[in-house]
Amino acid sequence: MDKDKLFDKVMANWPLHITLFVVVMICEAINTIVIKTPVGNMLLLPMLFAMLIGLLLYLAKGVTWIGDEQSHLASNFVIIAIAPFLAKVAVTTGTQLPQVIAAGPALILQEFGNLGTIIVALPFALLLGFKREAVGMTHSIAREPNVGLIASKYGLDSPEGRGVMTTYIVGTLLGTIFIGLFAGLVGSTGILHPYALAMACGVGSGSMMAASSAALTTAFPDMAEQITAFAGTSNVLSNADGIVMTVFIGLPMCNWLYNKLEPVLGKGKHI
Amino acid sequence: MLEKFKEWLLILCISCTIVIFGNTVNTLTDANKEAWLSPLANIPGVLILLIISLIGLILAELIPQVHVSIWITLIGVLLAMPYNTVTGPFVAAEVGKIGLLPLATPILAYAGVSIGKDWIEFKKIGWRGIIVAFLVMVGTYIGSAIIAQLILKAQGII
Numbered sequence: 528m529d530k531d532k533l534f535d536k537v538m539a540n541w542p543l544h545i546t547l548f549v550v551v552m553i554c555e556a557i558n559t560i561v562i563k564t565p566v567g568n569m570l571l572l573p574m575l576f577a578m579l580i581g582l583l584l585y586l587a588k589g590v591t592w593i594g595d596e597q598s599h600l601a602s603n604f605v606i607i608a609i610a611p612f613l614a615k616v617a618v619t620t621g622t623q624l625p626q627v628i629a630a631g632p633a634l635i636l637q638e639f640g641n642l643g644t645i646i647v648a649l650p651f652a653l654l655l656g657f658k659r660e661a662v663g664m665t666h667s668i669a670r671e672p673n674v675g676l677i678a679s680k681y682g683l684d685s686p687e688g689r690g691v692m693t694t695y696i697v698g699t700l701l702g703t704i705f706i707g708l709f710a711g712l713v714g715s716t717g718i719l720h721p722y723a724l725a726m727a728c729g730v731g732s733g734s735m736m737a738a739s740s741a742a743l744t745t746a747f748p749d750m751a752e753q754i755t756a757f758a759g760t761s762n763v764l765s766n767a768d769g770i771v772m773t774v775f776i777g778l779p780m781c782n783w784l785y786n787k788l789e790p791v792l793g794k795g796k797h798i
Numbered sequence: 799m800l801e802k803f804k805e806w807l808l809i810l811c812i813s814c815t816i817v818i819f820g821n822t823v824n825t826l827t828d829a830n831k832e833a834w835l836s837p838l839a840n841i842p843g844v845l846i847l848l849i850i851s852l853i854g855l856i857l858a859e860l861i862p863q864v865h866v867s868i869w870i871t872l873i874g875v876l877l878a879m880p881y882n883t884v885t886g887p888f889v890a891a892e893v894g895k896i897g898l899l900p901l902a903t904p905i906l907a908y909a910g911v912s913i914g915k916d917w918i919e920f921k922k923i924g925w926r927g928i929i930v931a932f933l934v935m936v937g938t939y940i941g942s943a944i945i946a947q948l949i950l951k952a953q954g955i956i
Contacts, residue, residue, distance in 0.1 A: 534805045537812070544812050547907045551816050554903055555823035573824070573899060574906040581910020586917065593911055601912035605905055607806055608813035610851030612901045613867050617850065617874020618893040621886075624879045633949035643941015648933035655926040664930050668938050693923055697931035700913050700920050703906065706935055719943050720956040727942035730935075733867070734909055737902040739939070744898055755898055761942070763871050 536600055542592040543600070550580050559745055567715035570742045575704050582700075609733045616740075616759035623756035630722070634760055637726045638768055644668060645781045653792040659785075663690025666781035669698055670731050672770040676778070698732070706730075707738030714746045721747045725754040729761030731769045736762040799859065806855050814844045816904040817896065824900045835895055843892040847901075850874055 554573035562569040581601075584593045620627060627634070645665055652661035663681070667673040669691050674683075681687035714724055721743055728739040740758035744751040818840045825834040854870035861869075876882065878889045950956045 534801065534808055537805070537808050543911070547904065547911070548816050548819075550907050551820050551903050552823050554907075555820045555900060556827050558824065558827040559899075574903040577903045577907035578910035578913075581907045581912075582914055582917070583910075585911050585914030593914075595915060598912055598915040601908040602915075604809055604813075605908050605912055607809040607851075607855070608908060609905050610854060610866070610870060611810065611814060611817065611844070611847040612898075612905060613870045614847040614850035614854070614874050615893060615896060615898060615901050617871040618847075618878040618889060619898075620871065621875035621878030621882075622880065622890045622894075624875060624881075630950065630953070630955055632953065633946045633955070636949050637942040637946040640940075640942030640945040641938045643939075643944075644934045644937035647937030647940070648930055651933050652930045655930065657926070657930065661930070664927070665934055665937075668934055669931075692919075693927040694931045694934050696916055696919050697923060697928050698935065699916055701928070702931075702935060703909070705932060706939065709936065709939065713940075713943070719947050720950065722950055722956055723943045723947035726946040727939045730938055730942075734902075734906060735935075737898075737905065741899050741902055751898070759871070763867055766865055766867055 533600075533603060536596075537604065540592075540597055540600055543597050546584065546590075546593065547577075547581065550584075551577055554580070564712070567712045568746065569708055570711035570745050572707060572738065572741055572745065574738060574741065575707055578703060605734075609737075612737060613733065613759075616755055616762075619752055619755040620759050623752055626753060627756050627760050630726075630757065633723075634726055634757065634764065637723075637761065638764055638772065639776075640727065641668065641730065641765070641769070641772060642777055642780060645777065645784060649781060649784055650788060650792055653785075653788055656793075657690070658789070658793065659686035660690035660693070662778075662781050662785050663687035663692075664694045666691075666778045667769070667773045668730050668732070669694035670769075671695075672731075673773055676770060676773060680778075698735075702732070703734045703738045706735045707742050710739035711742035711746055714743050721750050721754055722757055725757035726761045728758035729763070729765045731762065731765040733762070802859065803852075803856070806852060810848050810851055813904050813908075814848050817901055818844050820900040820903055821896055824897055840896060843894070843896040846877075846889055846893055847896065850877070 554576045560571040584590050648665040677691040728736050743754045818837045821840045822837050850873050857869045858866035877885050
């Protein structure tokens, strides 16, 4: 998109803004729906309906005023529009600053937990028949900086490149909704403390952090301030250290584990 | 710079308008309906967030080595921290009226439209790819939570 004309494009697409205004009001009016399951509660948040309706409006043939042009415009819009949300998280972090500093060691060390993706997902990827794709898929949570890293190291046409794009695209389309539902579900089981779960919300994606931390604040309203502050701080840390962690630990560890596990688990057909 | 500033202001005004009314609808329909807030009552808090956003975006444009989310965090923390007795109480009280959920809903509505263009690529991914991608998210989430739980326990915070 021609960046110079973004202002005019935002202005010209007023039907998009009016439509989404109405969508947001309807979603807020429905408010959170709680579904009780044997393992825990699923929290259907207004933001998750809103995302789904936004996608359906794009896909609906009859909605001619929301198409490819508006989809590209919305991408640029989101990058700026997320700022007030980040500001709210920052202000809450400020009010909780003494608690955040006290929890500093946990906040910093939990960053290494992002490597959990390799331990959990790589063996399954091999069992499902993936070869080198598995390294691209599971070496990190595959947000933009990681895609850039894999692209420069292996190229996006390589198996590793196809793998990282798979996780990236699934994460983009379903990641926010999935992590929002998952955080609420794990929270309601009571196995891990809400503070610990809050610190896990920062994975380097603003919308994933929004959905997972909002699910936790809804499930534990008495701890909402602390949850927001811990989630926000961990997201800033992930933004700052994410790619360094991947370059020096994540990718080497994933390649090492691949070489150990592939001969054992990778018996399936190459797909 | 001026052209960019105009773009930011326009986009922030549109999204903040949705937040001002969304917060009212949210407070009218949540568990504590008596404590609902009128759109007028939401304006000071939303304005503070808009100003923090604008300053953060400008600083990130001038000093791009520091990511915009870090600038915004820095400004927000300095304005609201308890050691700042000048702006702290006012900023905390006004921004406290604006819920985390109503702030995120408009972003995700636009994000829903924006992911539409990835739909064709998504349809090519089989069920195996989707399962692995979900496990990637589960792994990073649970991995971080377990480490945080152990350290917080060791520190005696939980």
